[in-house]
Amino acid sequence: MSFDFDRVELADVSRHFGRRRAVSHVSLTLHAGDIVGLLGPNGAGKSTLIGMMATLVTPSSGTITYGGTPGVRDGASIRARIGVLAHELHLYPELSARQNLDFFARLHGMRPATVVNDALAGAGLTDRSDDAVSSFSRGMRQRLALERTLIHAPRLVLLDEPFTGLDDRAVRIVSDRLRALAAAGGIVLVATHDLDVADGLISRMAIVRSGRLLSDAAASSGLRRQYRALVEGA
Template identity: 40%
Template structure:
């Protein structure tokens, strides 16, 4: 018996958006499955928000195709949006209405007949203490919570979120992380979010697409991120050339990093740094500094997009 493969929640193929001479999104291709949390990661201006706007039909692509919940995104399309929740850039609200009144308007616009959905989403986003406050009095973090509540009120099958943790304090970030994790893994909601914070993305997402200047630089499973933060043994000595010759003669792969440091990445050097030190002393090139270092995730991300040089680059 053949098992049916579920349709992708998002299918993007060769997506391009050009504004005059500016190429905002450059032949982007990606796929998001039900129950998956896919993060678009990139520096500010990388093309994340433009991509999200094309996914939601807010901006027409210059070329390429976008489908959401197995339907092609077109300007005249309307049926699929009842199953999609979204938050793009700054959350909008009626400033003179209360939090509850704002959500009540969304409930009616969504055609939801159960009035209790407002209370449910207030509790879900921790907004019960602020339910009767006017939206204009909310902090940035609680405004973000209200925007997320509006995106979730109709229990969508797909969530598209642009910087969902914006303005939240650490406790709020953790609450939203737990909420999104629960929606994806317990309820099968597909989630695409954008962020420029790798550490938070690594905790939350299933897969990460790293984009730079509108182009996909790398796509990676979040579980594999730590494998890309390679450890290395760095050595500082007054005679770098002599030290390199001695290390290579002993079978170590050593290179200069452009700052006068020798960098070794072979397993033997990493696990037996004391032997490396002894070797250099015997070669009359004693190290003045010797340490095992490892990039953190943000360093890895910045190296990928060229914001800082990779270890070993001159």
């Protein structure tokens, strides 16, 4: 049976790039079923935190464990259960939507025949499946990248600004998708500046500023007011 986990724990995690402190002494636990909003101003350390949880960036100090297993010990097995959608979309523009999904499905040991058509349908790109990604609009690429992120049914889903370039309908579809993922036991972390979309979607909010975790609390309505009070009042 493949490796799986039901929580991700960051314990006193810091990351320095030379003398610059990107993340400083962050402790945070994400549980199955959570949709955690990672909020904070530009340069707060959100992308570095996502990079560390994705095993792409090594913490300078502290530990990250996946169901109790340190990320450094069993990297490949842990990565099999992680899906990442970053600022850049991790798509090959020269290849078609189908070729991109086929490649990433195979990379994760999936049988493309069973998952690629579903993913194309999920992205609403069945009709454009053989077109090069370079011919797609930003919103179409974003939808395709989200399907690429989820194609291997990851346990931990790390999304950095997933709503960029999406129209209202696509935002609703993506939000519903994330809720379904969490309801099925996924751990979803969404870094976003779009507080209106995050309001009502996230179940917890972790607010970071200058690399430090300012708040980790249950999200309630009026997210923007809470965010302003914490970030601008801090």
